[in-house]
């Protein structure tokens with residue numbers, strides 16, 4: 180049984196702990212961009228679960244070349260993948276609209292504001308080495324290419340396999356445009372990329388359920404991790420932490436700890452895929468008394484647009500692969516030239 184949580188900190192690491200507690204026979208593969216951090220995560224897991232089977236894999240999901248290399252390694256190591264957790268995500272250069280926050284605080288929308296950060300957050304994106312918007316490339320496109328590459332291991336006759344996306348309640352239809360899937364023009368790339376991952380999950384279910392592949396979407400709630408510590412200075416978070424625990428009495432979406440945030444990811448691991456709703460987002464929730472539970476909510480998604488997104492991603496994949504081949508051919512020619520003139 181092979182499982183691939185995409186990361187080695189925060190919610191991803193908490194999930195690994197929980198999965199190993201659930202099933203000691205599990206074969207886990209941690210796919211991380213930084214191998215030093217991956218080693219540290221592996222050691223931590225082995226300390227609490229002696230004898231567990233934990234492999235490491237170098238993967239920068241924001242680089243198509245790295246995704247293709249990592250997929251080759253996976254195909255050479257394993258015959259089958261049962262679970263693929265697509266958890267890696269970034270929110271670079273976040274800006275909180277303080278005025279909107281105080282306005283929201285005294286409005287009827289206050290609970291929704293704390294649950295979704297609607298109207299509060301913008302980010303500044305940039306281009307990556309593949310010429311793609313970095314947030315789109317990391318939060319969506321790299322995962323898409325990975326699924327495509329691992330299709331032979333995910334779709335095997337007589338077996339079902341699962342893809343689980345760590346999305347967000349910050350995903351909003353109005354932040355996404357099918358004519359600008361990378362969100363080149365807007366200021367909410369995070370929200371757009373998460374909405375796109377929700378759509379892609381729906382499209383995957385429409386296309387792949389017949390081949391035994393089932394996709395689900397999760398929101399972990401508001402969790403204190405490197406991602407959230409990047410939004411405001413850590414001294415501010417320390418200062419408002421008592422208020423955060425107080426807010427938890429009024430909203431069950433403040434899960435706060437990575438363990439609580441991993442609730443729905445863990446819950447999905449225990450469910451039969453056929454029993455799941457392909458159009459639901461599964462939310463990790465924590466009650467005021469600290470009880471964790473999972474609740475599905477219908478996503479605001481139109482199936483036809485999801486199919487269009489899938490086709491657009493296929494097109495983009497072709498373009499990026501072609502560019503990569505050209506770049507590699509140029510590099511080889513340059514190397515040949517250098518060895519000839521030596």
Ligand SMILES: NC(=O)C1=CN([C@@H]2O[C@H](COP(=O)(O)OP(=O)(O)OC[C@H]3O[C@@H](n4cnc5c(N)ncnc54)[C@H](OP(=O)(O)O)[C@@H]3O)[C@@H](O)[C@H]2O)C=CC1
Pocket residue numbers: 185186187188189190191210211212213216238239240241242266267268269317345346347348398399400401402403404405406407
């Ligand atoms: N925290 C929260 O409140 C919420 C988080 N989420 C989502 O949960 C997921 C996990 O985030 P969280 O645990 O909070 O934050 P963390 O920053 O702790 O975890 C994000 C992980 O993603 C990894 N990562 C980022 N970019 C890449 C990349 N290019 N290649 C490989 N790995 C990468 C990071 O690796 P590295 O260690 O190398 O930095 C890190 O381990 C994200 O998708 C996030 O959007 C959703 C809703 C709320």
Ligand SMILES: CC(C)=CCC[C@@H](C)[C@H]1CC[C@H]2C3=C(CC[C@]12C)[C@@]1(C)CCC(=O)[C@@H](C)[C@@H]1CC3
Pocket residue numbers: 275280292293294295296299300346347348349400401407410411419422423426
């Ligand atoms: C709690 C107090 C007094 C102030 C903090 C205000 C905001 C910084 C905070 C309110 C709602 C939060 C939130 C997120 C980030 C921090 C807030 C904007 C997320 C966007 C983090 C990442 C996600 O994916 C969402 C699910 C979070 C939604 C709520």
